Amino acid sequence: MRRAMILASFFAASIAAAASSAHNHKTDDRGVWLQIARAPIKMRSAKNPYEGQQDAVAAGKKLFRQHCAECHGDDATGAHGPNLRSPGVQNATPGELAWFLRNGNLVRGMPPWAGIPDERRWQIVTYLKSLGVAANSDASKARTPTGREPAE
Amino acid sequence: MLAGNQISESVCPRTATSRLGFLRSFVLWAVAAALWFPARATAQETPYFVAYSHHLEEPGNLEIETYSIYGTQKGGGDFIAPWMELEYGVTAWWTTEFYIDSQHTFADSSVFTGTRWENRFRPLVHEHWINPVLYVEFENTTDADKTLKEVVGFDSQFDAAELNSEANRAHTHELETKLILSSDFKGWNFSENFIGEKNLGHEPWEFGYALGADRPLRLAATPRPCNFCRENIILGAEMYGGLGTVEAFTLSGTSHYVAPLVAWQLPNGVTLSLSPGFGLNDHAHRFLLRWGMSYEIGGFGRKLRSLFQ
Numbered sequence: 001m002r003r004a005m006i007l008a009s010f011f012a013a014s015i016a017a018a019a020s021s022a023h024n025h026k027t028d029d030r031g032v033w034l035q036i037a038r039a040p041i042k043m044r045s046a047k048n049p050y051e052g053q054q055d056a057v058a059a060g061k062k063l064f065r066q067h068c069a070e071c072h073g074d075d076a077t078g079a080h081g082p083n084l085r086s087p088g089v090q091n092a093t094p095g096e097l098a099w100f101l102r103n104g105n106l107v108r109g110m111p112p113w114a115g116i117p118d119e120r121r122w123q124i125v126t127y128l129k130s131l132g133v134a135a136n137s138d139a140s141k142a143r144t145p146t147g148r149e150p151a152e
Numbered sequence: 153m154l155a156g157n158q159i160s161e162s163v164c165p166r167t168a169t170s171r172l173g174f175l176r177s178f179v180l181w182a183v184a185a186a187l188w189f190p191a192r193a194t195a196q197e198t199p200y201f202v203a204y205s206h207h208l209e210e211p212g213n214l215e216i217e218t219y220s221i222y223g224t225q226k227g228g229g230d231f232i233a234p235w236m237e238l239e240y241g242v243t244a245w246w247t248t249e250f251y252i253d254s255q256h257t258f259a260d261s262s263v264f265t266g267t268r269w270e271n272r273f274r275p276l277v278h279e280h281w282i283n284p285v286l287y288v289e290f291e292n293t294t295d296a297d298k299t300l301k302e303v304v305g306f307d308s309q310f311d312a313a314e315l316n317s318e319a320n321r322a323h324t325h326e327l328e329t330k331l332i333l334s335s336d337f338k339g340w341n342f343s344e345n346f347i348g349e350k351n352l353g354h355e356p357w358e359f360g361y362a363l364g365a366d367r368p369l370r371l372a373a374t375p376r377p378c379n380f381c382r383e384n385i386i387l388g389a390e391m392y393g394g395l396g397t398v399e400a401f402t403l404s405g406t407s408h409y410v411a412p413l414v415a416w417q418l419p420n421g422v423t424l425s426l427s428p429g430f431g432l433n434d435h436a437h438r439f440l441l442r443w444g445m446s447y448e449i450g451g452f453g454r455k456l457r458s459l460f461q
Contacts, residue, residue, distance in 0.1 A: 071451070
């Protein structure tokens with residue numbers, strides 16, 4: 001019984017330690033930039049198979065609410081995580097975003113979403129790209145992480 | 153301390169009462185947590201019962217899971233072994249999990265069989281064709297444990313034929329390690345686990361394996377929210393068994409199972425899963441049926457922290 005309590009205490013201590021340290025980066029989207037910049041060249045130019053499809057936007061919105069809104073907010077402006085409507089994110093190519101979704105950023109708390117099928121990740125990308133840059137985003141970040149000019 | 157751990161429930165009813173009280177309060181706390189922190193979050197973890205994939209719990213999320221296994225038993229009563237899991241994503245690369253095990257054997261008794269504390273670590277930062285995860289678990293259980301969360305060494309169905317009053321006297325402390333290898337390809341997940349388990353009471357290392365594959369019935373999501381749609385149904389199969397010990401690394405004399413599985417992932421964070429399992433030789437239980445339900449609470453850590461601010 002006492003050992004059971006000790007094990008339960010270890011588990012609770014893990015949660016407490018994590019709760020005190022998790023999500024320190026909050027709305028800082030530099031981690032997203034830096035990670036997106038690591039996308040391989042092949043993925044940067046990858047074409048979104050759902051580009052411009054309204055059904056994919058709706059499906060992506062549904063998936064975003066299920067998987068992403070808890071950290072990034074229902075409007076993707078970053079409730080507890082980075083703002084996904086910042087220029088740094090919105091100016092990334094669909095391929096870069098798809099690569100970032102698949103790989104995440106383990107060090108900065110973004111889990112890899114490789115466990116959901118490629119099709120659903122592309123649907124989320126389609127939704128994200130449909131949002132555009134939020135009006136209150138920092139204009140000084142209007143270049144892509146890889147140094148390109150923003151897409152028109 | 154000694155009495156609490158080494159005397160069975162039938163011998164020491166006060167210990168049994170306190171264990172059941174601990175189990176009851178644990179369940180109540182878990183239910184309270186689910187009610188107190190209602191937040192939808194859909195897990196991407198694979199719904200395997202025995203095998204593990206490289207997908208960890210999302211950081212800050214708490215998953216409350218309750219599972220049961222029914223097994224047929226030669227030379228003894230059939231059994232149902234329920235267990236409960238609390239799984240928490242400490243970071244994006246570390247998931248910790250706490251288990252409470254129990255079992256009921258027909259024509260025998262119901263017993264609390266112990267606790268386990270599990271940790272999984274992802275050593276590589278990017279996705280690869282094969283993704284490793286390191287697993288380490290400390291088990292504080294008795295020989296009456298029948299959850300069959302892993303099969304190692306020469307584990308056999310005849311081990312489970314012992315009466316609860318006898319089996320629950322033998323207390324075991326075990327260290328279980330796993331090398332989890334897992335890949336995602338075109339909507340499929342393929343997982344291979346190599347298991348090494350050491351009884352800390354001077355027993356030799358025992359080995360086992362678990363394999364799993366699964367896939368959702370539909371890969372792309374539909375535009376509208378839905379419960380009864382193919383994208384929420386996952387089909388798969390597992391195969392697992394023992395590989396002998398460090399002194400006799402072999403398939404001979406070990407038990408093996410194959411188990412198809414189906415899971416239904418609801419958009420509100422609830423996952424229901426079911427898996428009939430079939431023993432492949434005489435050492436294995438002839439039939440197993442596993443079922444379970446899990447509920448994911450998104451942002452649990454953050455909400456917990458906010459209570460103290």
